[in-house]
Amino acid sequence: MTQLQLPDIAAQTQQYTLPLNWVGMCGIALPVQFEGRPAAAKVDAGVSLVDGSSRGIHMSRLYLALESLENQPLTPLAMWQLLNGFLASHEGLSSAAYLRLSFEHLLKKPALISPLAGWKSYAVTVDARIENEMFHVELSVSVPYSSTCxxxxxxxxxxxxxxxxxxxxxxxxxxxxxxxxxGTAEGIVATPHSQRSNAQIQVRLRNNHPVLPITELIDCIEASLGTAVQTAVKRADEQAFALANGQNLMFCEDAARRLHKALRQIEWSTAFKLRVEHAESLHAHDAVATSQWQWDFNCAV
The missing domain is CATH 1.20.5 (Single alpha-helices involved in coiled-coils or other helix-helix interfaces)
Structure with missing residues (x-):
């Protein structure tokens, strides 16, 4: 039996000639290797469509190319090679390529006083793109902490x-x-209110930086605030945490300024933006502050 040629609708000329900024897929499941451990990532992959007469891109080519990230460490170089592969497979169709990976980064953190330790999970996003023949990588991380008013x-x-x-x-x-x-309830008749708070940080890496310094970024954030949330604790650790909160009283404005100052000291950063949210225990609404340095709003994927 003669095998019929399968129709390729995407190859047909589009009736309306209109280029598109981004075409691709979101939420692709992909295992990646980071800092010697596997992580379950969700991936967004896409390219621009500069040929407005083309019906669409070759999405399967992007999907299959992602396999290259499975068995090698996740580094800027690996992402640069992948994005160049995106463009090579869409020669004549695309001039820019985009990649976003989101995963939970697990770090084992020691208690403040006791020998205990426990795991903390940090939501991480890595954005990479080739645009105007320039390669950029940005790291985003969400870090919880305690704040006392x-x-x-x-x-x-x-x-x-x-x-x-x-x-x-x-x-x-x-x-x-x-x-x-x-030491009595009669003596300490009132206590200040504290709340679990969150710092959302996005940092652009310097070109040619060889690694993704996510752990270094998290450590910088937690050290600048002084009141990172804890994992396994004994009473001595809880007391030390109370002391840390008492010595680091913070409005959301204070937290934002601390973080801004700390991030400015990072040598591998060329730009950043930050947002802190204090989930008020006094009010039903949250207190929020933002800051940025060298950041243009068109740079994010």
Missing amino acids: PCSAALARQLIQQQFQAHFSEQQIEKTAVRDWL
């Missing part, structure tokens, strides 16, 4: 001062009596 802390201290004055107004003050009183 400075205003709430000041109001709580005032109430404790008033309680102290009322309790010790007519008696001679002894050091041991004050110490014991401070």
